[in-house]
Structure formats: structure tokens, C-alpha cells
Ligand code: SF4
């Protein structure tokens with residue numbers, strides 16, 4: 001029997017004060033408009049702003065003085081819309097169970113070393129005595145961030161793409177009924193593995209497994225989920241992880257949307273880790289509870305399929321502008337989901353600020369060598385090629401509903417077909433002149449193509 005979903009927006013607590021969307025760093029609605037909008041959402045009437053402009057950043061939950069959880073109300077309304085119109089065709093590319101998904105297409109461009117790492121992570125069968133490390137679908141796109149590091153020697157790394165990051169990115173888009181099925185499916189995996197301690201690479205996973213699955217999806221896990229940043233900080237503090245190579249780097253920190261789910265702990269641990277690595281922090285205008293999204297969240301409130309990448313990148317541009325204004329040498333993300341899109345944005349707008357994952361900073365402080373920025377630049381253009389190709393293909397497809405949660409091992413949606421057009425696009429991006437022209441063109445058409 002299917003577990004029952006719980007709606008966590010507290011209508012009885014909401015006094016219609018309107019502060020949620022008035023303080024929202026994206027919408028900044030006048031108070032009267034905001035009051036009217038929350039009433040429309042509660043009644044299920046047509047939304048004027050939120051459902052077509054929200055970046056799914058979670059901040060409104062923190063602004064609500066009544067703890068009514070307006071963010072969860074937004075997700076419920078998107079779930080209602082999904083039931084009526086389905087997902088946009090471009091979303092095939094983030095569905096690991098569909099042909100043409102990003103993980104499948106990226107196989108065409110992975111290095112042999114990356115393939116070896118990923119193969120090991122994907123096909124390891126966990127044992128009950130293992131401490132597992134969930135690599136996650138997005139770190140899978142950037143395996144060089146952690147592949148080959150001594151940090152992995154503490155765990156058994158596992159990479160199951162069709163765990164869909166516990167449903168994290170679908171949850172942010174309001175695909176709540178699908179997330180519930182993912183929660184049930186993920187529980188089957190965990191129980192079969194029998195491992196008690198599971199270290200998770202993303203705040204999103206930590207929050208999903210500890211809060212969303214049990215409290216909203218009716219799926220309780222029996223495992224002990226350990227946040228990787230907490231694990232890192234504890235092991236740096238205990239001296240288990242040595243950081244002999246102090247970096248003299250000024251950095252600014254990107255707080256991901258899910259970091260707001262657990263406030264101070266998720267925000268402060270990465271900052272303490274960076275300081276231990278010898279970094280000094282210059283903060284951006286919008287941080288922590290007010291942090292702007294990397295851009296990915298702009299896809300949640302999609303209006304037109306064709307506008308999706310332009311909406312996402314144009315939101316990411318704001319982040320780079322704020323990062324550059326701090327004067328910091330580098331922008332650091334502690335979420336790999338944000339990082340892959342931010343690198344694509346960085347290449348498209350040619351931002352001069354360096355961009356690292358926090359694990360890369362720790363590895364450099366440990367004295368490990370990175371192939372920075374070459375690996376990132378190559379991967380950014382792999383991803384830009386895949387998004388360009390997926391957008392072209394999606395113009396011939398219709399909206400769809402997510403049916404399959406596991407990939408079919410025989411017809412696998414993980415093994416790519418030949419995709420000659422994608423290969424040509426990627427080949428062209430090897431030419432510097434083409435990259436420059438493409439970036440300029442993208443910047444020129446972005447204001448006309450975005451939907452907001
Ligand atoms: S989730 Fe973020 S962008 Fe959306 S309404 Fe709430 S504060 Fe605004």
C-alpha cells in the first residue's frame with residue numbers, strides 16, 4: 001500500500017500578513033500584492049506572480065513569522081499544475097530513466113579515468129558493515145572534484161543515478177507525487193544494502209532523507225545520515241585530515257537553496273572549513289537566508305520550454321555579479337548541483353572570478369593536485385553542448401509525465417546511442433573562436449528569450 005503524503009503548509013497558522021513574498025529576494029512584491037497572492041495560492045486560484053517567477057529558493061519559509069511554511073504551499077500548487085500539464089520536454093534531460101538524459105549523454109565525453117571512477121561507484125554492492133558515501137547525481141557530472149582523492153578512502157562511495165538525488169531536484173520543482181515514489185524506491189535500496197551509516201555529499205540529501213521523506217512522504221529510513229560538511233569539519237578539527245598547505249585565497253561563498261532548510265549548521269560549517277583551509281571570506285550582498293539561487297531553481301516556475309535555459313542562466317548571472325562585486329578571487333559552492341550550472345554560466349558570460357567546489361579547496365589545502373581549471377572548462381562545454389542539443393530535440397517533443405523510476409538495464413538509458421549531431425556541436429566547441437561567438441550570441445539573445 002502506498003504511503004500517504006502530508007501537506008505541511010499550515011493554513012491555520014497563516015495570518016495572511018504577506019511578508020513571505022514581500023521579503024522574497026526574487027519577487028519583492030509590494031505588501032498588498034503579496035497578501036493577495038498568498039490568498040490566491042491558498043484558494044488554488046490562478047497565481048499572478050509566484051508560480052511563474054519563483055526560483056524555489058526556500059527563503060520564504062524563513063521569512064514567515066508564523067512558521068506556516070509558504071514554500072510547501074508553492075510546491076503543492078506546482079504539483080497540481082504538473083498533474084494537468086506534465087513536465088516540459090527539456091526535462092527529459094534530468095530524468096535518468098529517459099533516453100537523452102544528461103548522465104547518458106555525458107558518457108560520450110567522459111575521460112577513461114572518469115569512467116573508471118564512475119563504474120566503480122555505480123556497480124559496487126554495499127555490505128552491511130560499510131560506511132557509505134553517496135556521491136550523488138550531480139557530483140557524477142563532475143567526478144574529478146573528488147575522484148582519486150584520499151578523502152574517499154574513509155568510505156565506500158556509491159553512485160546510483162536513479163535514486164534521483166533522493167528526489168531533491170524534483171521536490172524543488174513541486175513534483176511531489178513523483179518524489180514520494182522515489183522515497184519509497186530509495187528506502188528499498190537502503191534496506192537491501194543494510195549499511196547503517198550513510199554520508200551524504202549534499203545538504204539537499206541530508207534534508208530530504210531526514211525530513212522530507214519521513215515528514216512529508218510518509219517514508220521513514222532507518223539509517224544514520226551524516227552530512228559530509230559536518231564530517232569534514234569534525235575530521236579537520238580532530239587532526240585526522242591534515243591541511244598543511246594553507247591557501248591565501250579570498251573567497252565568497254554561494255549558499256545553495258537547500259542550505260536554508262537547516263539554517264545555521266548548513267551555512268556555518270562550510271565557512272569554518274574554508275577558514276581552516278586558509279581562506280578569508282568576503283560575503284556577497286545576498287547570503288544565507290537571503291541567498292540567490294544558482295539559476296537552476298528558475299526552471300521550476302517554467303512558462304515556456306524554449307525559455308528554460310535562458311531563465312536559468314540569467315538568474316545565475318546575478319550570482320556572478322554579486323560575487324565579482326565582493327572583489328574575492330574565487331566563488332566557492334558547497335553544492336555540486338549548483339556548481340555544474342554555475343560553470344556553464346561562468347563560461348557563457350566569461351566571468352573572471354574563479355569557481356571551486358569546497359572539496360577542491362580542501363584537497364588543495366591537503367596538498368592534492370587538481371587539474372584546475374582545465375577539467376571544469378572542458379566539462380562546462382560538454383554540458384553546454386548537451387543542453388543546446390537537448391533544447392533542439394525538445395522543440396519536437398511534447399510535455400510528459402515521469403513514469404519510470406529505475407533504468408532498464410537491458411535497454412539502458414545509461415548507455416548512449418551515437419548522437420552524431422551532439423558530437424558535432426561538442427567538436428565545434430573545441431574551437432576557441434566558436435566558443436567566443438556562441439557566448440556572445442547567447443548573451444545577445446538572452447534578454448529576448450527569457451520569460452521573465
Ligand atoms: S521560494 Fe524563494 S523565490 Fe520562491 S517565493 Fe519563496 S522566497 Fe521567493
Ligand code: SF4
Pocket residue numbers: 013014015016017018019020021038063064065066067068069070
Ligand atoms: S505564509 Fe507566513 S509570511 Fe506568508 S502570509 Fe502566511 S503568515 Fe505571512
